[in-house]
Amino acid sequence: MVKGKKFVLQKHFNGFPKESDVLIQEEELPPLQDGQFLCESLYISVDPYQRAYPQKVGSVVLGSQVARIIESKHPEFPVGKHVIAYYGWKTHHILDGTELKLSNLVTPPPMIIPDSLDVPLSYFLGVLGLTGISAYFGFLNICRPKPGETVVVTGAAGAVGSIVGQIAKIKKCKVIGVVGSDEKGQWITKDLGFDAFINYKTDNISKALKELAPEGVDCYFDNVGGEISNEILKRMNEYGRISVCGSISNYNDTEESKAPAVQRIVVGKQLKMEGFLFKQFLNDYQQGVMQLTQWLKEGKIKSKETITEGFENTFKAFTDMLKGKNYGKAVVHVTKCKL
Ligand SMILES: NC(=O)c1ccc[n+]([C@@H]2O[C@H](COP(=O)([O-])OP(=O)(O)OC[C@H]3O[C@@H](n4cnc5c(N)ncnc54)[C@H](OP(=O)(O)O)[C@@H]3O)[C@@H](O)[C@H]2O)c1
Structure with a gap:
């Protein structure tokens, strides 16, 4: 027994x-x-x-x-x-x-x-489980990044975000990670190759984005939702793409938050915003895992x-x-x- x-x-x-x-x-x-x-x-x-x-x-x-x-x-x-x-x-x-x-x-x-x-x-x-699959397909299929574009990732030192940022670098994008501490920011820039970071607990996101990405944001991989995401949406370029993976900033809320007026921004900038659940990618799991494994072995992505x-x-x-x-x-x- x-x-x-x-x-x-x-x-x-x-x-x-x-x-x-x-x-x-x-x-x-x-x-x-x-x-x-x-x-x-x-x-x-x-x-x-x-x-x-x-x-x-x-x-x-x-x-x-x-x-x-x-x-x-x-x-x-x-x-x-x-x-x-x-x-x-x-x-x-x-x-x-x-x-x-x-x-x-x-x-x-x-x-x-x-x-x-x-x-x-x-x-x-x-990296080779649902986290990596969400990062790989959720970013590439929905954001469709092009070389030279500017990508913002929230939750950037976390499981999904740290992989998304590294894939965006492989795709030759400029990548800005939003994190909850300077130590995490140092890690994603020095060890993972992100171009810059914003500490959402101490920085003014709007001001920081104006400085770090004066050209505007083309792709946003959203792990957190809430106010942080609102500020990022305002800095999106026309025809920008947003992949909505999660909204951890409100998972512990006890009351429904007031809905922010994102529609005006989405319409005005003609943005494409799409949410996903990892299970929609399970049929392509093998392909994603093979590519992620190859990148790991080539040292192009690191898994922490x-x-x-x-x-x-x-x-x-x-x-x-x-x-x-x-x-x-x-x-x-x-x-x-x-x-
Ligand atoms: N759609 C899907 O199929 C799918 C699959 C996997 C994950 N997800 C979603 O993806 C997101 C990230 O998941 P993960 O597994 O990679 O977790 P994770 O990023 O490894 O861990 C969660 C992180 O969220 C950050 N955080 C906590 N409270 C926050 C707040 N109020 N505002 C901003 N950031 C906050 C923390 O980092 P800081 O120190 O930076 O605050 C924490 O390390 C979650 O929203 C999750 O629900 C969705």
Whole structure:
């Protein structure tokens, strides 16, 4: 009998998530039936959508992981293989290879990670996972950057933003990253090759953009929404393209914010603004991963991770990420469960 642990939602998040909103519970997993396999989580992803998506009280907290198959009665998922799975914040789970319903969300079926790529397994939650895919397709398909254009990325030192900025450099654009500290700004400019940064906590965004991009902004990859995005929209050039990936600046709001008047800007400048969910790119996942892997191997993009040790610290890793403590992708390394 295998024993596992899971984080169960006790209360809907209201404002900034509190430790008392979740509870770690133990569970015994039943014996495998034909067509099933047992996964043990190696790395768990903590992501902003876990705050934004309305989850059901009593459900396992949503989340994806890289897991090892430790027992199997499914011919296509043999013992020893690694999978990207979406069974929430759990140490162990029994899957049957199909999609899963968690908190009213249908999560994608598990996907076997090819052994041949020779990169750290945790990358499949970051640069080679839904983060990288969102950055790659969300930026290239929607912003359609051209060499010499000016690109602004918010959340620029985070998982998605740090990859978007580096792809924009590969595409020979001028890239300005918006971040929450000067240290993050130094990192994205000195280590990742961004041309400049704006610290949204201390700089006047409008003034800084006038100085750093007097030519105006052609592409905006929006991870944060809110006031920051409004200021950036005002600096867009005619026919500019905006890819809306997320709006983390309001995920913890307890009241609906008053709608800013973006339509006037969008119409006046004839902007194209498009939101996306990563799942629309899953059919092209292989192509994106191959290109990102090649860029990683050629040293054209760097992947940074902020790794928290221990399953029990998953909630802390999550709130640290929401507070902006992460550089690059925030993941939890699930050490062997002590039961
Ligand atoms: N559409 C999709 O399919 C999809 C897929 C993945 C992610 N997303 C979205 O993409 C965005 C980034 O996700 P990620 O996984 O890459 O997370 P991340 O950027 O690695 O981590 C979140 C970051 O948000 C910043 N932040 C927190 N509060 C903020 C605020 N009030 N204003 C501005 N920035 C704030 C923090 O950085 P600072 O220190 O710079 O504040 C923090 O490090 C999120 O909005 C997420 O929901 C969407």
